[in-house]
Amino acid sequence: MAKPVRAAVGKVWIKCTFCQGDLFRDREVKLNSSGMEIMGFGWxxxxxxxxxxxxxxxxxxxxxxxxxxxxxxxxxG
Structure with missing residues (x-):
């Protein structure tokens, strides 16, 4: 199971824009573009x-x- 993290950019701590929570799980997300996918360069x-x-x-x-x-x-808890 994923472990919780807190996150910051510089001295600014990140809070959820919806519920104001400050615990997250993280993962890498590919920002795919259809052009790169069509040409076989999605990687x-x-x-x-x-x-x-x-x-x-x-x-x-x-x-x-x-x-x-x-x-x-x-x-x-």
């Missing part, structure tokens, strides 16, 4: 970091290379 598309809100599931996408992820311990 060359740009990637983003997807932050999925631990509370509500809203997905946030970041291509900012300054995004930092910080592992946290999640209570079992």
């Amino acid at each position: 060359a598309n740009e990637s983003a970091t997807g932050l999925i809100c631990w509370n509500c599931g809203y997905v946030h996408l970041f291509v900012n290379r300054d995004l930092e992820l910080y592992k946290v311990k999640k209570d079992k």
